[in-house]
Amino acid sequence: MAALKKFFRDTVIYGLATVLPRLMNIILVRLHTDTLERASYSDNTYFYVYAAFFNVLLTYGMETAFFRFFSKSEKKDSVFSTAFISICTSTIVLIGIAFLFNDEIASFVNLKLHYFNLLISLLALDTLVVIPFAYLRATGRPLKFMSIKLVNLAIYVGLNFFFLWFIPTYNISFTFYQPTDLVQYIFISNLAASLVTFLLLLPYFFRLKIQFDTEIFKQLFNYGWPVMVAGLAYVVNENFDKWLLPEMLNKDINGAYSACYKIAVFMTIFIQGFRLGAEPFFFNHAAEKNAKETYAFIMKYFVILGSLILIAISIYLDFFKQLLVDNPDYWIAINIVPIVLLANLCLGIYFNLAIWYKLTDKTRYGMYISVIGAIVTIAFNYFMIPKLGFMASAWATLIAYVVMMGISYGLGRKHYPVPYPVKSILVYLSIAIFMSFFSYYQLDNNLVIGTVFLFIFLGIIYLKERKEIIQLLQS
Numbered sequence: 001m002a003a004l005k006k007f008f009r010d011t012v013i014y015g016l017a018t019v020l021p022r023l024m025n026i027i028l029v030r031l032h033t034d035t036l037e038r039a040s041y042s043d044n045t046y047f048y049v050y051a052a053f054f055n056v057l058l059t060y061g062m063e064t065a066f067f068r069f070f071s072k073s074e075k076k077d078s079v080f081s082t083a084f085i086s087i088c089t090s091t092i093v094l095i096g097i098a099f100l101f102n103d104e105i106a107s108f109v110n111l112k113l114h115y116f117n118l119l120i121s122l123l124a125l126d127t128l129v130v131i132p133f134a135y136l137r138a139t140g141r142p143l144k145f146m147s148i149k150l151v152n153l154a155i156y157v158g159l160n161f162f163f164l165w166f167i168p169t170y171n172i173s174f175t176f177y178q179p180t181d182l183v184q185y186i187f188i189s190n191l192a193a194s195l196v197t198f199l200l201l202l203p204y205f206f207r208l209k210i211q212f213d214t215e216i217f218k219q220l221f222n223y224g225w226p227v228m229v230a231g232l233a234y235v236v237n238e239n240f241d242k243w244l245l246p247e248m249l250n251k252d253i254n255g256a257y258s259a260c261y262k263i264a265v266f267m268t269i270f271i272q273g274f275r276l277g278a279e280p281f282f283f284n285h286a287a288e289k290n291a292k293e294t295y296a297f298i299m300k301y302f303v304i305l306g307s308l309i310l311i312a313i314s315i316y317l318d319f320f321k322q323l324l325v326d327n328p329d330y331w332i333a334i335n336i337v338p339i340v341l342l343a344n345l346c347l348g349i350y351f352n353l354a355i356w357y358k359l360t361d362k363t364r365y366g367m368y369i370s371v372i373g374a375i376v377t378i379a380f381n382y383f384m385i386p387k388l389g390f391m392a393s394a395w396a397t398l399i400a401y402v403v404m405m406g407i408s409y410g411l412g413r414k415h416y417p418v419p420y421p422v423k424s425i426l427v428y429l430s431i432a433i434f435m436s437f438f439s440y441y442q443l444d445n446n447l448v449i450g451t452v453f454l455f456i457f458l459g460i461i462y463l464k465e466r467k468e469i470i471q472l473l474q475s
Contacts, residue, residue: 021153023269026324028160029262032186033327035164038255040183041330042246045258047115047187049239051123056231058094058127061224061363062087063134068223068358069216070138081209082216084131095124118187125194132204152197159189226367233370237377237400241393248385253333257390259325260333263317264340267309271348274302282355292418297468299352299418303425304461306345307432311457314338314436315450336394338440342433343398346405353408356416365415369407373400424464431457 032041066083070076098105098120106116136145163185167177178184242261245254282295313320314337321334357365377400384392412418435453443449 020150024153024157025262025265028157029259029265029324030326031160031164033259033325033330035168036183036255038253038259038329039251041255041259042242042251043115044183044186045242045254046246047111047119047183049235049243050109050111051119052235052239053232054119054123055126056228056235058091058123059087059130059228059231060090060221061227061231062220063130064227064358064363065220065224066131066134067138068361069219070135075213075216077209078211078213078216079220080131080135081211082213083134083220084204085210085212086217086220087131088128091124091127095120114184115187118184118191122187122191122194125191125198129198129201132201135204148197148200151200152193155196156189156193159192160186163189223361223363226363229367230363230370233367233374236374237370237397240374240377241381241390241396244381244385245390245393249390253390256330256333257336257393259330260321260336261340263313263320263324263334263337264344265324266313266320267306267341267344267348270306270309271344271351274348275351282359292416295352295355295418296420299349300421300424302348302352303345303428304465306348307428308457308461310338310341310345310432311436311439311454313341314440315445315447315454317440318445333390335441336391338436339391339394339398341436343394343401345429346398346401350401350405350408353405353412356408356412356418360416362415365411369404369411372407373404376400376403428460431460 032044036044062083066079070079099117102116102120103113106113109116111119133145133148136142163177164182166172167174168179242254242258245257317334317337321331321337325331354366357363377396380396380399381393384396388395409420435450435457439445439450439453
């Protein structure tokens, strides 16, 4: 229980480093949807779709590979320096090529040249700090990790308000300011924040001992490249809809869909905070005698907390839509939210299940599973958007993650069996899905009945799990 308590403590700290930016993102979604037309918001989404895609390419699974080998290697300095030198070298070369052929590449990806230059500058800075950030996590320094992330956040949010609210509200005149192209200032704010983050982590560049171990690099790369392919497939699952909707429907619909999709940010916060704490914990405790039982315990409470989030946001969706997206022009896509919430919960379960192929060094299975999910996403979107409109994209995301979750569970039972409490997990999931979907789609968000549902679910948790929770709190 002591190890679990440390896990939950670190997860809370990492969660704060994720929750606070995401909470600020809630404010920014409100700011962006209040100041940008839906088509411009679509451009903002399009920019970050490419940022996610190229980020995976530039890191090529090295972050996850670093965790795996740093935790078990006796030559930790060599693992750190080899991963770091590898990332720095490849980033400088690839970003240099991108700048050299920026006109051609910007035209190919359908981005304005100015936006593309901002994009590759941002990617360069963010990629160079991946291994230093991973080092902070692997060596158990969550507070420093969080403090740097919060500085990044403060700059990004502050500049967004400066460019999109302060200057227009007070009618301040700057020669550089272009009020007809406000969306660019979101990218500029992000670039400035990333530059400061890079400078804060710069001491790690000079502390590094220059030692590139070819054998370690081969191990890192062989472990990491399937993670990269899986990451690309994940980007497809998360973002293909936002890339396709402007082509098959229009930018206005994509802008509304993308904004309403952001209401699922609360589930994303939970999953991301969990992953930041869980990944190093899982690797560091893999050799423990009761490791599998610990993983099963964590999975059950992950599902319980995720189910609570699903029910609460679905029931009080009218409140959350006004909190995040107060512009009614965007509400045409609000019905996707419960589906997207459930899809993200299934993705979180998949991340938990994925520990089997990471610990057994069979990352290719993760690649295969993610590619299958991407195929499902692409096919369902292409064939069903003409029939169901933007709702097809939400269902495609859910179906893809359910398929991935099922395949991973089946393969995990064979290669690295963990005694997950499947019956309890399915009971919690089934009740949560019924309560959230029935409340939203059938009862038209009746707050009285919805609130009763929420308290019933809390009562079920109390009756079934109170002994374990008390034991955990007292350890």
